[in-house]
Amino acid sequence: MNVHDSEKMLGILGNNGYVAAGKPEDADVIIFNTCAIREKAEQKFFSQLGRTKQLKKKNHNLTIAVAGCVAQSEQETVRKRAPHVDVMLGPQNIGRISDMVSGQASNGSFDENHELAYEELFVTRSSRIKAWISIMYGCNNFCSYCIVPYTRGREVSRPSSSIVSEVLRLRGQGYREITLLGQNVNSYKSDCDFTELLRLIDKTEIERMRFVTSHPRDLSLELIRTMQELPSVCEHVHLPLQAGSDNILRMMNRGYTYGEYQKKVDMLREAVPDIAITTDIITGFPGETRQDFEQTVYALNGIEYDGIFAFKYSPRKGTTAFDMENTVPDEEKSERLNRVLQIQEEITYKKNRKLEGTTQEVLIEGSSDTDTALLSGRTRTNKIVTLPDSGDEIGSFVSVLISKARRHSLSGEKC
Template sequence: MAKKFFIKTYGCQMNVHDSEYMAALLKGMGYIPTTSKEEADIILLNTCTVRKKPEQKAYSFLGRLKYQKRHRPLIIGVGGCLAQQQGELLLKRMPHIDFVFGTHQIYRLPEIISKLNKKGKVCETNFSYQLEPPKGVIPTFNKFRAYITIMQGCNNFCTYCIVPYVRGREVSRRSESILEEAKRLLDMGVKEIILLGQNVNSYGKDRREEISFAELIRRVGNLPKLRRLRFLTSHPKDLTLDLIKTFKEVGTLCEQIHLPVQCGSNRILKKMNRRYSREDYLKKIEMLRKVCPEIAITTDIIVGFPGETEKDFKQTISLLQEVSFDDIFAFKYSDRPPAKAVGFKEKIGEEIKAERLAAVHEVQAPITKAKNREKVGQRLEVLLDDYSKRGEMGLSGRTRCNRVVNVRAEASLLGHLVEVEIDEALSHSLRGRIIKVLD
């Protein structure tokens, strides 16, 4: 009987995509996926340390596995940022873990697992930058929407962020290799590609001979068979006019951008080492909307950064009102050693952070709702790429502006682009009727 694997993922889209690779590699070793950890022969945990919560969740998940390990043969491996940061310490702290593999070791997973028999416990956390995925390994969680990691790491050292320490410095893949991977995915029937990186719009800056990110967008975006293109995540300081113009020039590039602002106070932005001001950010928003009036803009907000006064916080609130984002992801600041802000004085109390987080949501919720309501009555292109989580609806997909839409539809329409008339706006999704099939 084939052995089974279960992967639990915490954190960002980069981690989700890394888990897709882990799954593809395990399948290559003859394992089959299971949705039940109780019946898995191998359990992998792909961890995140960007915030305190996912880290705590990872520890508690690992703690619960101890019991299972006592009662049956089970291999437990931990990857991702926590694995990179803790390394051997993790094996010492939780002896029921069999192996730890860092953020640069994912493609070596089969080799690491095979070492277990010979060496017992294994810890591999070297920074080695194997950027090119192994040939023939194609992650296929979703057959119609695929991610391509175009670069690893980050050079920005925002003072609250641990990423440069656990993912290393920026290293871009070769554009030819990205284009080849994109063509392979399109030949397999993928219709939408999302280019991924911690800071995608600084793509190519570490390679003199490489093209810019805007040029990469043009080349990938003009590939025959591609219907949609997106990218994630952008740093406001690296969002050039050339890149902004691609929203107009490249027909496949969807009208959507995630542009983390973090806060609205120049004083705090400086302490965060974000290297743009509130005014710079607003200017970029203005340029984006001028070039592409229908663009949907989302952002990240951190409340309670050390030293954030009531006056600073009010500037974040006024920025939310001024920009009118389509949606936001807001978090309370937490210390992430060894990030620089850990050493900053004037830490904000948990109660104040919670109040500020609630205030941010209170301001944004009606804006998001109103933006969703604007869609009612409109006819929008939707790529039906999954079964709906709302059972009665059938299928779900995303608009070009990245909103989730549920429709009543037969499974045979899975993977098709359809035109949908929006009937109803909920807080985080839309519902509609299919008007016609577009492909």
């Protein structure tokens, strides 16, 4: 979400005559697009922000802007800790970035802005092949650990016609894959619902379509059938579980039990047999006992995800969980996190090994980060594949025979 917000700010600034500077020392404007989801990200931001004080002493015309969720939730702290910041704006006000850095608008903008969903913002995308598309903003769920509903406001969906025109435009420019973005895409609701939106986009004949993030409670049978039916929808779903214990899920206000979640996974796998399922896990939520944690381990072993994003619980001021008692010591949180990661490493490797000898459609994205003699791309299930460079163009689809599985990627040869 933040990466795409940065692309939008770049687009708006570019349209107003700004060009990207090669390094901070050369810049007239430095914008921090911040994430408040965990304390660590916030700390990193504050330490980077501190360094810009020196740059400002050297260049008196330098404008420092802070955008994103930390700007929204920690306005006072930012002002106190970094008085050299000139401009602050919350995630719902990114459309005003150009006016703000040029001094044509006030230096703080934090309004709940539902107009964001109706504005056609300029975007400078980092890829020529794959594109993010916002379909809705905000969240109504108020999971007890999460700051997002307080920083990004209530859910508001973009009209389907505006989304479809963006897809058509991208298709015309040669994009091959889109990812629909929203905090909870399953609750998309404008002139149509989410499944209808998928149908409309499928008609544009874009080759690949993905979406993030799906809330397990709102993942309907109708959506599963739509995924099965539409050729453009890739065989991958990110379905955040967060914890395996019903007690913890209730305390997190997630709105489902592990049993209900598991049934949805079964339904997905029955409808789309080779679907890849990934998830998010939080370890050490307040009140999480050893037995509760074992339920998460049980879930990982039972479901066998293709990949996970796991983190230690990070208390966020202003959320309900922040005031909960029975907090888990940091050491214990880390120990549980390491165990989760170790278990998953083996599962991911085992699942990747099952793909050896199969043929996969790979969308070539560019040179491999680790070896520039190799090309790198992704399967429809979102797995990274490297292959020898045989002159295939970036952005082409190639059939690859998978010869070797690694823990975090696959390699093979064109067939």
